[in-house]
Structure formats: structure tokens, C-alpha cells
């Protein structure tokens with residue numbers, strides 16, 4: 001193919017090498033020479049004229065297979081689409097997360113056309129606790145993201161950012177690489193505190209340099225603008241949306257007489273406007289994310305939102321017992337109301353949700369060792385439909401970068417990792433069918449889905465995820481009953497499978513038993 005950019009050339013090479021690698025694992029390497037690639041011109045209006053930019057078609061004809069897309073990244077997805085039709089699956093980052101069937105299915109006999117339902121599907125790779133083998137871990141997380149058909153990958157950690165950014169851009173397989181940082185403190189460095197204490201926020205009558213700033217001080221905001229411009233100049237990223245967020249604390253805003261008249265959200269809006277100015281000074285097309293979470297979850301007071309500022313809504317404090325739009329849940333109802341009001345301010349078209357369904361850190365209370373990630377498959381499916389119903393087309397998910405092997409650890413192994421991106425691609429997924437297939441591929445028996453189902457039901461009544469602290473109800477008892485069922489089913493099944501399938505089930509049972517003990521003690 002001629003006229004490709006360096007980046008597209010790299011994506012295409014990646015597509016070809018992945019195709020060969022996996023076909024070799026399937027012992028049908030010869031098929032690779034019958035697979036051809038084509039990028040459609042922008043003006044193409046033939047039978048595939050409806051393909052979206054990330055979409056692809058697989059066109060079989062006389063034993064040859066043409067993978068067609070409008071973009072090089074679409075060809076990468078097409079390769080995985082073809083490999084999936086042979087029975088391959090990717091459940092987690094890393095070697096263990098790749099499922100390659102013993103006997104591949106036949107390649108498609110008829111044309112396959114696939115287009116993504118949502119336009120922005122991104123992973124926010126959270127922090128870096130990967131320890132040794134860090135580079136390899138970043139690569140594995142990138143590979144998993146592109147195999148799952150996400151299209152953006154954000155680095156959300158402060159250490160070694162520039163080398164990670166370079167690695168991600170070189171190895172992204174067509175993913176757009178961006179950054180997300182809680183960085184207000186760095187944009188107004190503490191060294192300025194002694195000369196300009198009035199630039200910093202007032203708390204209980206005293207200026208403090210811990211978090212954020214005084215957003216009523218024009219000089220402080222000008223300093224933020226300058227530093228945001230400098231920071232943007234140093235960022236080697238693919239996308240022009242920047243997330244330079246407020247500091248990561250629940251509520252630390254200024255109490256000076258001028259700021260006290262402003263809500264936390266309004267203070268955040270002022271901070272983001274100053275940042276946007278700096279970003280635009282470097283990149284006129286640049287955009288800045290306004291993060292609504294914790295104290296900034298309510299919409300800002302002023303209705304004038306500058307062009308280039310887009311909403312990122314993070315339902316961090318939601319209840320996992322109920323679906324997000326369940327009217328019986330006061331906690332979620334309040335969040336949904338905030339979301340709707342924010343959407344009125346910011347508009348739906350460019351707004352995003354920042355979700356935590358798979359945030360191992362959150363569900364482990366940000367402590368080691370990690371705890372079992374709840375099975376929220378139905379909840380994820382329901383929430384994705386809810387967001388789509390509101391007209392949202394941009395969904396991000398936080399994913400903790402974990403040390404090698406931890407994703408497959410029984411505490412963390414969860415069909416949600418692969419299910420979510422499939423739902424973002426096609427919300428009409430058969431969730432139960434997917435879980436049965438996962439059970440067969442990962443645990444060696446479809447019957448494992450009954451274990452997962454019982455555990456999933458327990459997770460929805462687990463006292464850890466209650467609406468309000470007072471609403472303990474029969475949660476612990478019900479959770480204990482369901483977990484006991486899950487543990488028993490798991491134990492029964494262990495005798496029916498062998499090898500690594502058995503090891504995985506034993507690990508799952510241990511994780512479930514731990515939760516059972518907690519539930520029996522009435523403890524979360």
C-alpha cells in the first residue's frame with residue numbers, strides 16, 4: 001500500500017505480524033499468505049461505502065480473504081476479527097489471557113462487516129505498580145487494548161511518563177496515545193508559596209499549598225496557563241485532548257471571600273479555563289477535559305462553557321448494588337441527575353463517561369493485596385445501554401496496571417475485561433452466552449458459568465456496595481448464602497477439569513471463600 005504515514009505503516013506491520021503469530025499458534029500459518037489488506041479511499045462509495053473509520057470488512061473469495069477498512073487501525077481490528085472467527089479470544093493482558101482453540105473453526109464463508117457502536121473507546125491505564133518487567137507490562141496492556149478494539153490508551157501515572165509515552169507510541173498497534181494527570185499542584189508549583197501565598201487556596205483562614213489554588217486570583221491563573229502551555233509542549237502524544245485535572249482529593253477548594261461564592265464545580269471550571277488557554281496557545285485545536293467527580297460532580301453554575309472544554313463524568317461514588325439508572329437507589333439517582341444536568345451544560349456530543357466497573361484498585365480499597373473484582377457483567381451491559389440511550393458515544397474505563405500474572409489471579413480474573421469492549425463495539429452482545437463461552441475457554445467447563453452467576457448475584461447484595469451506610473438490610477445474609485452456593489459449585493467442578501483449568505478454579509474458590517467468611521461475619 002502506498003501513501004501510508006509512518007504510523008499507519010507501523011499499524012499494518014503489526015497487523016501482519018499478529019496474524020502470522022496467532023496462525024502459527026493455531027498451526028495454520030499457511031493461511032496468512034491468503035489474507036490481503038486494503039484501505040479504502042475517503043471517497044470510496046462502493047458496497048463498503050458505509051464503513052466507519054474503525055470498522056472493517058472481511059471479504060472471502062475463492063480461498064482468499066480481503067480485509068478492508070478506511071484506516072490502518074481498522075485493518076488491525078480486522079485481523080483480530082478474522083482470528084476471532086477461528087475461535088481465538090483475548091480475556092486479559094499477557095500470554096495467559098490469550099485463548100487459542102485446539103482446533104480452529106473454519107474461516108468465514110461469507111462477508112463480515114463490522115462497525116463500532118461507540119466512537120471513543122478507551123483504556124485509562126492507571127498508575128504503574130508493575131515493578132520489574134515494566135516495559136513488557138506496558139506492551140502487554142497496549143496489546144490487550146488493541147485486541148479488545150479500544151481505540152485510545154491513556155497513561156494515567158506520573159512516574160517515567162515520557163519513556164512510557166514513547167514506548168506506547170512505538171508499540172500502540174494503531175491506538176491513539178494520550179495522558180490523564182491530576183496535576184493542578186504542578187501547574188502552580190509549591191516553590192511559589194513563600195513569594196505569593198495569596199495564589200494558593202485558603203482553608204480555615206490560612207493559605208495552604210496542599211492542593212489546587214485560589215481561582216479568584218488572576219496572577220495565579222496566569223501562572224497555571226503558562227505552565228499548562230509548557231507542559232503541553234513537552235507532551236509527545238497522538239491526540240489533542242488533554243486531561244490536566246484538579247488534584248486527586250475529594251474536596252479541596254478555596255474558601256477566600258471571592259471563591260466562597262463559587263461552588264467547587266465553578267472553581268474547577270475556572271481552573272480548567274486557565275489550562276485550556278495554555279493548551280490552545282500551543283495547539284489551537286487542543287481540547288481540555290473537565291472532570292466531574294467527588295465535589296465537582298454537580299454542574300458548574302455558569303452556563304458559558306468555552307469551546308474546547310469537554311465533560312468527563314466519573315461516577316466514582318456510585319452504588320454497585322443497583323444499576324446506575326435504578327430509581328430505587330438514592331445514591332445513583334443523584335448521580336444520574338448530576339450527569340443529565342452536566343450534559344445540558346456541556347452538550348452530549350463531546351461528553352464522556354469515565355467508568356470504574358473494572359477498577360481493581362477501587363474494589364480493593366486502594367490497598368494490597370488485591371481483592372476479588374466483583375462480577376458486574378449485567379451491570380456493565382445495562383449501564384452501557386443507559387449511556388448510549390442518553391446519546392453518549394464516548395466511554396472510558398480505568399484499568400489498573402498490575403504486576404505480571406495478577407490479571408489472571410483468581411481474585412482478578414473477570415469476564416468483564418473482555419465483555420466491556422465488546423459491548424462498546426456492539427451493545428447487543430449476548431452477555432450470558434459470552435460468560436458461558438468464557439467459562440468453557442478459561443475454566444475448561446461451561447458449568448463454571450453457574451459459579452460466576454451465583455457470585456455475581458452475591459456481589460450485587462454485598463454490603464461493600466450498599467447505597468447508604470444504614471441500608472445493611474439482609475445484604476450480608478443473602479450474600480453469604482449465594483457465595484456458599486458459588487463455593488460449593490466451584491468445588492464440585494474442580495473434580496471435572498484438569499491442569500491449569502483446575503488450578504484456576506481452586507484459586508477462584510479460595511477468593512470466593514474469603515468473601516464468604518467476610519459476609520458470614522456481617523463484614524464487608
Ligand SMILES: [Zn+2]
Pocket residue numbers: 201202213214215216217254255256257258259260
Ligand atoms: Zn480564593
Ligand SMILES: [Zn+2]
Pocket residue numbers: 319320321322328329330331332466467
Ligand atoms: Zn443503591
